[in-house]
Amino acid sequence: MTIPKTKLKWIYETMYRIRRFEETMLEQTFKGNAMGVTHPSDGQEAPPTGICAHLTNDDWIGSTHRGHGHCIAKGLDTSAMMAEIMGRSTGQCGGKGGSMHIADFSKGMLGANAIVGASIPLAVGAALTAKYKDNETNSIGVSFFGDGATSQGILHESMNLASVWKLPVIFACENNGYAEATPAWYAVSTEDIASRAEGYGMPGIVVDGMDVFEVYDAAGEAVKRARAGEGPTLIEMKTYRYHGHFHADDTKKYRTDEEEKLFHQKDPISNFEKRVISQKLMTKTELESIKSEIEKEMLVAVEFAMNSPMPDIKDLYKDVYVEYSNSIQGLR
Ligand SMILES: Cc1ncc(C[n+]2csc(CCOP(=O)(O)OP(=O)(O)O)c2C)c(N)n1
Numbered sequence: 609m610t611i612p613k614t615k616l617k618w619i620y621e622t623m624y625r626i627r628r629f630e631e632t633m634l635e636q637t638f639k640g641n642a643m644g645v646t647h648p649s650d651g652q653e654a655p656p657t658g659i660c661a662h663l664t665n666d667d668w669i670g671s672t673h674r675g676h677g678h679c680i681a682k683g684l685d686t687s688a689m690m691a692e693i694m695g696r697s698t699g700q701c702g703g704k705g706g707s708m709h710i711a712d713f714s715k716g717m718l719g720a721n722a723i724v725g726a727s728i729p730l731a732v733g734a735a736l737t738a739k740y741k742d743n744e745t746n747s748i749g750v751s752f753f754g755d756g757a758t759s760q761g762i763l764h765e766s767m768n769l770a771s772v773w774k775l776p777v778i779f780a781c782e783n784n785g786y787a788e789a790t791p792a793w794y795a796v797s798t799e800d801i802a803s804r805a806e807g808y809g810m811p812g813i814v815v816d817g818m819d820v821f822e823v824y825d826a827a828g829e830a831v832k833r834a835r836a837g838e839g840p841t842l843i844e845m846k847t848y849r850y851h852g853h854f855h856a857d858d859t860k861k862y863r864t865d866e867e868e869k870l871f872h873q874k875d876p877i878s879n880f881e882k883r884v885i886s887q888k889l890m891t892k893t894e895l896e897s898i899k900s901e902i903e904k905e906m907l908v909a910v911e912f913a914m915n916s917p918m919p920d921i922k923d924l925y926k927d928v929y930v931e932y933s934n935s936i937q938g939l940r
């Protein structure tokens with residue numbers, strides 16, 4: 609698939625933004641500035657970027673506990689995200705959600721989700737809504753989930769229903785080889801998770817999740833299929849998280865140096881750079897200028913978050929519970 613130049617730039621910018629956001633966020637977590645644990649997704653930049661490159665604000669995504677990359681690829685603001693992670697009132701969700709609950713409905717981001725597998729039915733529900741409402745925008749749903757989530761019953765129920773009802777949805781599996789410290793080769797009964805798609809009557813595709821071009825191509829086909837009313841697709845992207853399961857997890861207890869080195873050689877960002885330069889699709893100067901803009905953006909994000917106040921105690925219950933209004937009573 610030929611990628612237009614503006615899209616190519618967006619892809620690089622998005623992957624680099626995810627990488628630097630995660631590195632910056634980790635630094636802040638270790639300084640004690642984040643509220644609670646954080647799950648970095650550096651190394652896994654290609655899946656959210658290659659898929660969201662085909663989406664608009666009218667499309668919906670469901671995410672995971674490792675959700676910063678999904679948020680960024682769906683266009684959320686990095687300052688508001690950083691403030692949310694630091695529990696500040698200016699955060700994306702007023703500082704009350706934190707890293708694992710960042711959401712922005714205006715961008716079609718249904719939310720990161722701390723419960724493994726729980727966002728899968730949300731994306732399917734969004735696709736169901738899109739199909740049965742007057743869907744002028746031809747919206748679709750995308751569910752991002754990890755290899756660990758594929759052992760949850762909800763994925764299988766969701767895949768079956770999505771296929772039976774031919775819903776416009778993509779099951780986007782980020783297989784990074786581990787669920788916490790449990791290797792996929794131990795916990796998943798098939799060599800490829802994508803092969804499970806056959807049991808639900810939908811296409812199942814395996815791609816190199818360290819290669820954004822492969823992800824982009826597969827996602828393009830799946831999005832076309834969904835928008836054409838032909839139903840769901842499962843895309844398995846074999847990827848790798850560079851850091852531990854969460855910020856303080858020591859990967860040396862369950863991964864070898866050789867394995868880590870191997871995946872660093874497949875780095876999605878440096879391989880993108882080599883490819884676009886050798887194929888004369890982008891220049892080194894263009895790449896450098898994107899990088900320096902993002903470096904500035906990260907400084908702004910940290911400064912914004914650090915200078916923002918914590919939520920006021922009087923707002924403790926604000927946005928937490930739905931008001932018991934007449935309209936809700938009317939539904940009972
Ligand atoms: C239902 C449920 N079970 C267990 C957990 C604890 N837990 C959090 S993340 C995780 C591993 C998830 O692995 P995977 O789906 O592969 O995602 P990854 O962390 O690799 O991105 C587990 C077991 C949880 N949050 N929710």
Ligand SMILES: [Mg+2]
Pocket residue numbers: 754755756782783784785786787788
């Ligand atoms: Mg995993």
